[in-house]
Amino acid sequence: MSVSSAIGVFDSGVGGLSVLHHIRQTLPHERLIYVADSGHVPYGDKPPAYIEQRSHTLTRFLIEQGADAIVIACNTATAAAVASLRSQFNIPVVGMEPAVKPAVAATKNGVVGVLATVGTLESARFAALLERYGEEVEIVTQGCPGLVEQVELGELDSARTRALVERYTAPLLARGADTLILGCTHYPFLAPLIRAVAGNDIALIDTGAAVARQLQRRIQAELPERQTGDASVQFFTSGDAAQATRIMSVLWDANTQARQLPRESM
Numbered sequence: 539m540s541v542s543s544a545i546g547v548f549d550s551g552v553g554g555l556s557v558l559h560h561i562r563q564t565l566p567h568e569r570l571i572y573v574a575d576s577g578h579v580p581y582g583d584k585p586p587a588y589i590e591q592r593s594h595t596l597t598r599f600l601i602e603q604g605a606d607a608i609v610i611a612c613n614t615a616t617a618a619a620v621a622s623l624r625s626q627f628n629i630p631v632v633g634m635e636p637a638v639k640p641a642v643a644a645t646k647n648g649v650v651g652v653l654a655t656v657g658t659l660e661s662a663r664f665a666a667l668l669e670r671y672g673e674e675v676e677i678v679t680q681g682c683p684g685l686v687e688q689v690e691l692g693e694l695d696s697a698r699t700r701a702l703v704e705r706y707t708a709p710l711l712a713r714g715a716d717t718l719i720l721g722c723t724h725y726p727f728l729a730p731l732i733r734a735v736a737g738n739d740i741a742l743i744d745t746g747a748a749v750a751r752q753l754q755r756r757i758q759a760e761l762p763e764r765q766t767g768d769a770s771v772q773f774f775t776s777g778d779a780a781q782a783t784r785i786m787s788v789l790w791d792a793n794t795q796a797r798q799l800p801r802e803s804m
């Protein structure tokens with residue numbers, strides 16, 4: 539049986555589903571395979587070498603399943619692993635980074651806040667972004683330990699999640715930021731809560747749509763002969779499959795079933 543080609547997408551957990559939504563919209567006929575590395579979440583406080591090793595393991599798994607293009611639906615893993623993935627695997631690898639450039643274009647008062655993981659904010663890639671755009675506007679950064687875990691629990695509006703959102707947005711709002719970058723793929727699921735805390739006038743910017751467009755460009759340019767897939771979506775997790783199914787049913791589709799990764803990829 540020949541299996542159609544597919545797009546492989548991974549994140550530390552369910553956050554990358556916010557990117558998968560855009561990929562589904564932009565490339566509706568593709569076969570998509572999503573891996574939530576929930577057994578190793580969060581990536582944000584782990585050493586880059588650990589994240590790099592997980593990224594290689596998940597990419598190998600996705601290629602074995604038929605993926606001929608990879609999307610790292612995670613800012614933290616992109617910072618830690620995109621260069622080594624690109625040197626190791628000879629297929630399109632699309633990464634992502636906090637949307638500093640669009641935020642600099644969007645701000646009206648010249649103050650931009652960045653919500654992201656500590657791993658992303660401490661990375662060399664992010665330092666390079668700041669160096670490039672930080673001259674034009676004031677960019678205030680805020681690491682958000684604990685926020686990813688709340689999304690993994692499906693607590694998009696609980697008292698604890700709200701308290702964390704209030705704590706992390708307060709310094710950025712106090713500096714006058716009129717634009718907030720959602721620099722982690724888990725955070726778009728908290729957008730309603732962030733708006734409720736920060737006010738409806740705040741501009742929230744994330745990278746999901748731009749990643750989907752970039753993926754489409756790379757596939758057209760680098761894999762022109764490719765047959766598109768069967769429009770199916772499969773879900774895998776390195777965490778508990780029942781728990782992943784429960785959360786993904788809320789964040790993706792009520793009929794979602796997540797399967798456990800094979801042991802060698804766990």
Ligand code: DGL
Nearest residue numbers: 550580581582613614723
């Ligand atoms: N969703 C991820 C990101 O975009 C990482 C979250 C984490 O595991 O810390 O950065």
